[in-house]
Amino acid sequence: MNHKFTSATISDVAxxxxxxxxxxxxxxxxxxxxxxxxxxRVRQAIAELNFVPRPAARTLASRKTNTIGLVFxxxxxxxxxxxxxxxxxxxxEAGYELLVYSTHSDRPIKRKPIGEHNTDGLLVFTxxxxxxxxxxxxxxxxxxxxxxxxxxxxxxxxxxxxENKDGAAMLVNHLIEHGRRRIVFLRGPEGHEDSVWxxxxxxxxxAAHNIPFDEALVSSGEFDQETAYHAIKKLIQDGVDFDAVxxxxxxxxxxxxxxxxxxRRLIPADVAVVGFDDVEFARYISPPLTTVRAxxxxxxxxxxxxxxxxxxxxxxQSLVLKRTELVIRESCGCPNHS
Amino acid sequence: MNHKFTSATISDVAxxxxxxxxxxxxxxxxxxxxxxxxxxRVRQAIAELNFVPRPAARTLASRKTNTIGLVFxxxxxxxxxxxxxxxxxxxxEAGYELLVYSTHSDRPIKRKPIGEHNTDGLLVFTxxxxxxxxxxxxxxxxxxxxxxxxxxxxxxxxxxxxENKDGAAMLVNHLIEHGRRRIVFLRGPEGHEDSVWxxxxxxxxxAAHNIPFDEALVSSGEFDQETAYHAIKKLIQDGVDFDAVxxxxxxxxxxxxxxxxxxRRLIPADVAVVGFDDVEFARYISPPLTTVRAxxxxxxxxxxxxxxxxxxxxxxQSLVLKRTELVIRESCGCPNHS
DNA sequence: ACGCTTTCTGAAAGCGCTTTCAGATGAATC
DNA sequence: GATTCATCTGAAAGCGCTTTCAGAAAGCGT
Numbered sequence: 001m002n003h004k005f006t007s008a009t010i011s012d013v014a015x016x017x018x019x020x021x022x023x024x025x026x027x028x029x030x031x032x033x034x035x036x037x038x039x040x041r042v043r044q045a046i047a048e049l050n051f052v053p054r055p056a057a058r059t060l061a062s063r064k065t066n067t068i069g070l071v072f073x074x075x076x077x078x079x080x081x082x083x084x085x086x087x088x089x090x091x092x093e094a095g096y097e098l099l100v101y102s103t104h105s106d107r108p109i110k111r112k113p114i115g116e117h118n119t120d121g122l123l124v125f126t127x128x129x130x131x132x133x134x135x136x137x138x139x140x141x142x143x144x145x146x147x148x149x150x151x152x153x154x155x156x157x158x159x160x161x162x163e164n165k166d167g168a169a170m171l172v173n174h175l176i177e178h179g180r181r182r183i184v185f186l187r188g189p190e191g192h193e194d195s196v197w198x199x200x201x202x203x204x205x206x207a208a209h210n211i212p213f214d215e216a217l218v219s220s221g222e223f224d225q226e227t228a229y230h231a232i233k234k235l236i237q238d239g240v241d242f243d244a245v246x247x248x249x250x251x252x253x254x255x256x257x258x259x260x261x262x263x264r265r266l267i268p269a270d271v272a273v274v275g276f277d278d279v280e281f282a283r284y285i286s287p288p289l290t291t292v293r294a295x296x297x298x299x300x301x302x303x304x305x306x307x308x309x310x311x312x313x314x315x316x317q318s319l320v321l322k323r324t325e326l327v328i329r330e331s332c333g334c335p336n337h338s
Numbered sequence: 339m340n341h342k343f344t345s346a347t348i349s350d351v352a353x354x355x356x357x358x359x360x361x362x363x364x365x366x367x368x369x370x371x372x373x374x375x376x377x378x379r380v381r382q383a384i385a386e387l388n389f390v391p392r393p394a395a396r397t398l399a400s401r402k403t404n405t406i407g408l409v410f411x412x413x414x415x416x417x418x419x420x421x422x423x424x425x426x427x428x429x430x431e432a433g434y435e436l437l438v439y440s441t442h443s444d445r446p447i448k449r450k451p452i453g454e455h456n457t458d459g460l461l462v463f464t465x466x467x468x469x470x471x472x473x474x475x476x477x478x479x480x481x482x483x484x485x486x487x488x489x490x491x492x493x494x495x496x497x498x499x500x501e502n503k504d505g506a507a508m509l510v511n512h513l514i515e516h517g518r519r520r521i522v523f524l525r526g527p528e529g530h531e532d533s534v535w536x537x538x539x540x541x542x543x544x545a546a547h548n549i550p551f552d553e554a555l556v557s558s559g560e561f562d563q564e565t566a567y568h569a570i571k572k573l574i575q576d577g578v579d580f581d582a583v584x585x586x587x588x589x590x591x592x593x594x595x596x597x598x599x600x601x602r603r604l605i606p607a608d609v610a611v612v613g614f615d616d617v618e619f620a621r622y623i624s625p626p627l628t629t630v631r632a633x634x635x636x637x638x639x640x641x642x643x644x645x646x647x648x649x650x651x652x653x654x655q656s657l658v659l660k661r662t663e664l665v666i667r668e669s670c671g672c673p674n675h676s
Numbered sequence: 677a678c679g680c681t682t683t684c685t686g687a688a689a690g691c692g693c694t695t696t697c698a699g700a701t702g703a704a705t706c
Numbered sequence: 707g708a709t710t711c712a713t714c715t716g717a718a719a720g721c722g723c724t725t726t727c728a729g730a731a732a733g734c735g736t
Contacts, residue, residue, distance in 0.1 A: 348692060359693080359694095367694080370695095394693085399693045
């Protein structure tokens, strides 16, 4: 009943080509030399029998899964496809498979879902994996690289992320140079790496212009529309005075737009708004959003590169910061930049 | 050297619990009864040794991979994350792993990338898999379900998609009821299932109002901005007369907006525009886009449900059409609908 | 022609599980 | 108490590969 899909095995090929299975394995893997004519016969047999080696058998015998795992907490946000695309492309170029795992906290975990038993290495996005699990994997020296998250204290795990601080600072500087002084900052999720660095950029830019930091202007955006919407709404209800909003990211700025429009505040005349990421819709919302371009796809590719280096026993860079770039459109008050 | 990650195996557990590996296996799988006290001892041993069964070994022995594959041609379009989310969630609820594979045509395929050897079933999105490969898998009775694509002639493979025809017809009817008569339709990619049905809806709506179909009004949108932009630009240059555009999908309508704005045609006063999908940005572009809501995440979940049915030897529905819903905003000329 | 490398090859031993099969155990029946 | 059954359990045989190991074949120098 379970034998439905069994097709040719390595010994069928061996028989067909008149060699031993060891030889077949050798031409399959190409690491050990095989006489040209035999190799050719084997290749023919493989073609004729339409033989495909079972990954499970290979994995069991070689202890290499040939797949890497991607762990993240939730599929959300317009940047996600780009990340995935970069990872997928780079990975498959190298001949690896991609196992995708999303750690919804509410999911009952039946068995250890992803780790050293079913992957050769892990790509971890932000805070999707608990510190203890990271520590455990680190202890057994399991290859992994983190994206948009610094490793726990004392662990030397490669990190790929974008220039969050610089990007944020560019944005806020730009706002300040446009005469904005009361700039709201919408934080991302609690403990979120990106958010921390963006806040630092925000603070540094303020400090550089001698504008005091005002806790009242900082609120939670959670990097999503809904929370951002409510945050801004609340600020308005509370009568907080502000003339600009750094939304945390582009998704959040959507919520900001909505709250502002409902309150009949004009963008950018009354309130300038800037995002972060430069996702597709940023240029098409109205007014077009000034933001910072984060090379997300490149982050994915780079993460894979570093992980592959690790897998090959090479040294990986412990930190790769991808450059961000200010994209000026109209929501900051600059005209004619669409 | 490759033994880095070896930890406890089933025989360690067996020894530790004073039973045979067969018994351990049985408590692991829970299909065969085991005396309560022994089972308890085994469970303790598993916990103490931190034992996790190797999937490769299980797969090899049982011929079940416990993972299903998702195949698609390109990670693109704002709806993709939703699809993936639905699939991922539903799948992991059922305890399956997700192997993701994108078939860029330009990728050198090293080995058969995805199929019966490394998955228990396949989720195929649109035209990502060649007809021959589908036929081959179908012939060996390999479980799969298609999303947004009908199977080749004579093959009974479950299909999950949305009410493309109805959705398109609703859109076009709405346009016509607003007095539009010269309605451009931007086709999707050649051979794309969704596109075919949307065109049918378009034609039926025209026919229902006795408006003759005009080939000159149909052009290629490819479901992306760029192509849509050029298509509309060309129509304008060619002096084709039109008062509305059914963009094919929301992504394409972005391109339509751009071309129209460049040509100083007002939306919706001069030209009404409607999309398809209702992705996030649809409500935030200016003017807010009238479109049809396609329950993409639900398509993903349903596809998984049907595939799981197939895997359990149950009968799957051969066609599931998810209902679409007209979302009226402003780009069609309706006021106050934001 | 003889030893000595060097290169290639097959036998066989696993990799860590599942699953069959036959046997052990104890309960139930007469 | 003997017989029959229903339950549970362990030994052992694979699943389909990779990899070691030792031997065969072929090349080389003298």
